[in-house]
Amino acid sequence: MRFSKKVISLIILSCFIFTSVSPAEAFWGKSKNKKNTQSVQSVKQSKKNKVAAEQPPYTNKVHSVFTLNDCIENAIKYNPAIQASIYNEDVYKSRIGQEWANFFPEISAGVNIARSGNKYIGGGPYGSSMNQYITMGYFPTVSADMMLFDFGKTKASADYAKRMYEATKEETKENINTIIYGIKSTYFNILFAQAQVHVYEDTVKDYELQLNQAWGFYKYGTKPKVDVVTAEYNLGKAKLNLIKAKNVLEVARAQLSQIMGMPEYTNYELSDQLTLNLFDITEKDAIDTALEVRPELISAKKNVEAAKYGMRAIRRGIAPNLNVYGSYGNGIGNEYNLQSGQIGLELEYSRLNLLKLKKQYDEAKALYKQVKAQYDDVKHSVFYNVKKNYMELETAREAIVIAKLALDQAKEQYRQVTGRYKAGVGDAIELKDGENTYLNARLDFYNAMLNYNNTAASLEREIGIPIKIKEEKVLNITADDL
Numbered sequence: 001m002r003f004s005k006k007v008i009s010l011i012i013l014s015c016f017i018f019t020s021v022s023p024a025e026a027f028w029g030k031s032k033n034k035k036n037t038q039s040v041q042s043v044k045q046s047k048k049n050k051v052a053a054e055q056p057p058y059t060n061k062v063h064s065v066f067t068l069n070d071c072i073e074n075a076i077k078y079n080p081a082i083q084a085s086i087y088n089e090d091v092y093k094s095r096i097g098q099e100w101a102n103f104f105p106e107i108s109a110g111v112n113i114a115r116s117g118n119k120y121i122g123g124g125p126y127g128s129s130m131n132q133y134i135t136m137g138y139f140p141t142v143s144a145d146m147m148l149f150d151f152g153k154t155k156a157s158a159d160y161a162k163r164m165y166e167a168t169k170e171e172t173k174e175n176i177n178t179i180i181y182g183i184k185s186t187y188f189n190i191l192f193a194q195a196q197v198h199v200y201e202d203t204v205k206d207y208e209l210q211l212n213q214a215w216g217f218y219k220y221g222t223k224p225k226v227d228v229v230t231a232e233y234n235l236g237k238a239k240l241n242l243i244k245a246k247n248v249l250e251v252a253r254a255q256l257s258q259i260m261g262m263p264e265y266t267n268y269e270l271s272d273q274l275t276l277n278l279f280d281i282t283e284k285d286a287i288d289t290a291l292e293v294r295p296e297l298i299s300a301k302k303n304v305e306a307a308k309y310g311m312r313a314i315r316r317g318i319a320p321n322l323n324v325y326g327s328y329g330n331g332i333g334n335e336y337n338l339q340s341g342q343i344g345l346e347l348e349y350s351r352l353n354l355l356k357l358k359k360q361y362d363e364a365k366a367l368y369k370q371v372k373a374q375y376d377d378v379k380h381s382v383f384y385n386v387k388k389n390y391m392e393l394e395t396a397r398e399a400i401v402i403a404k405l406a407l408d409q410a411k412e413q414y415r416q417v418t419g420r421y422k423a424g425v426g427d428a429i430e431l432k433d434g435e436n437t438y439l440n441a442r443l444d445f446y447n448a449m450l451n452y453n454n455t456a457a458s459l460e461r462e463i464g465i466p467i468k469i470k471e472e473k474v475l476n477i478t479a480d481d482l
Contacts, residue, residue: 064268071183071260071270078261079179085172092165099158105146112139143327148345151319156312163306170299177295177461179259184457186256191274192450193249199442200242206435207235213422227428234432274449276400278470279456283390286463290386294464297382300375307368314361321348382462389459396452403441403448410441 058064066074076082147154211231217223257263281289291297326343417434420426460467 058262058265058268060265060267062267065271066268067271068184068187071187071256072180074260074262075179075183076176079259080261082172082176082179085168085175089165089168089172092161092168095161096158096165099154099161102147102150102154105144107142107144109142110140112141139329139331141327141329143325145323145325147321147323149322151316153313153316153319153321156309156316160306160309160313163302163309167299167302167306170295170302173295173464174299177464181457181461182259183256184460185454186252186259187270187272188274188450188453188457190249190252190256190270191272192446193245193252194270195274195446196245196443197242197249199439199446200238200245203238203435203439204235204242207231207238210421210431211235214428217424222424223428230428230432234435274446274453276397276449276452277456278397279393279459280468280470283387286390286459286467287383287386289465290382290463291379294382294462296464297375297378300371300378303371304368304375307364307371311361311364311368314357314364317357317360318352318354321350322346323348385462386459389455389462393452393455393459396448396455400445400448400452403445407441407445410438414438 064070211228211234214223214227214231218225218228253266254263257265323346324344325346326341328339328341330339414434414437417426417430421428421431456467
């Protein structure tokens with residue numbers, strides 16, 4: 001067996017010399033190029049928490065207060081869609097090593113156990129005779145074959161696998177980007193729903209007070225019975241709207257829990273309120289940044305590069321393979337003791353079909369054109385969506401200013417009509433109109449705030465990274481407004 005060890009050692013040493021790749025690169029597909037690509041910090045954090053995501057992070061026995069960043073961190077840790085994307089990266093990463101494995105030896109071994117012999121019976125000058133020769137033994141063998149060089153076929157295939165792996169990494173970032181947008185949108189919807197509940201709770205209290213006033217006026221004969229009926233109707237409608245608003249709030253909370261990856265957890269509250277922030281970015285900078293860092297666009301570009309390497313790998317399929325082989329055997333029996341071994345080089349064509357190769361190249365070329373067109377389509381879509389969301393954000397900001405002015409006017413009008421009714425001067429119709437105007441103005445203001453924050457989140461999603469916020473304030477929003 002000493003000769004066998006020498007053969008195998010020579011084969012492995014030749015692998016490292018002729019392929020110029022390290023064992024780690026061949027097995028794990030690690031590139032010598034250490035240049036960093038655009039990364040998302042949340043991807044690294046999510047990879048660290050792949051095991052933690054399998055454990056329930058919270059129980060309803062524990063009360064929590066979440067900020068927006070807390071919700072985003074929970075989603076990155078526990079959302080199974082992100083974990084699935086990361087494991088998908090591992091799948092494509094392993095394919096790089098599978099391609100480089102072509103340069104590693106293929107070892108085979110076996111034992112042949114046989115019984116052989118001959119028997120001769122014939123006549124001679126002195127009568128019949130018989131000769132018998134029977135052998136029983138076993139013959140163990142070990143052999144190894146390894147490709148030394150294939151004129152770039154394996155390298156092109158490994159480069160293709162590497163680009164596909166890089167594309168899946170960008171897809172993971174895009175998935176995280178989309179989930180973060182979903183967290184922000186749902187988070188703002190909850191804040192809006194909470195404000196809506198607050199509005200209808202105030203409305204119910206106001207109508208309860210108005211109903212008591214109407215009964216008092218009717219009791220003393222200063223107002224007709226219709227004022228009481230109107231107040232009762234308004235109170236009932238306000239209570240119904242409050243029930244609907246609470247239901248909307250609960251649905252939004254359930255959606256947030258689901259996106260965070262813990263759908264059964266409900267014992268938490270949010271610490272923020274709807275706010276108005278200005279972003280420190282111009283339209284041109286937003287578009288240029290998106291075209292540079294948007295994960296979806298980078299992924300599409302990696303697919304184009306992968307398609308190029310796919311064409312190259314097929315073109316090199318016409319080249320032969322240079323292989324080294326070696327074997328060793330040691331037979332032991334009752335009549336013999338045989339040892340054998342060999343080592344050599346060969347230049348090999350493996351079932352070369354030129355017509356099939358040509359058609360495979362045509363398919364790869366068509367695929368390249370397809371993914372290139374898809375890349376252009378994604379690029380145009382990113383350009384349009386960033387521009388569209390940026391303009392909508394400016395419009396939404398102006399809408400908040402107008403909604404705030406309308407709210408102040410409606411609030412003053414409601415104060416006046418309420419005072420007139422309490423003084424016995426106004427009527428129920430005037431009071432209801434003032435109440436509805438104030439109610440709608442408050443809801444419009446909250447809706448304008450919601451639209452602005454959702455549009456800002458959508459713009460960040462289209463760009464691919466968070467946007468820096470200015471410190472200046474557009475308008476002063478007090479606790480009374482909220």
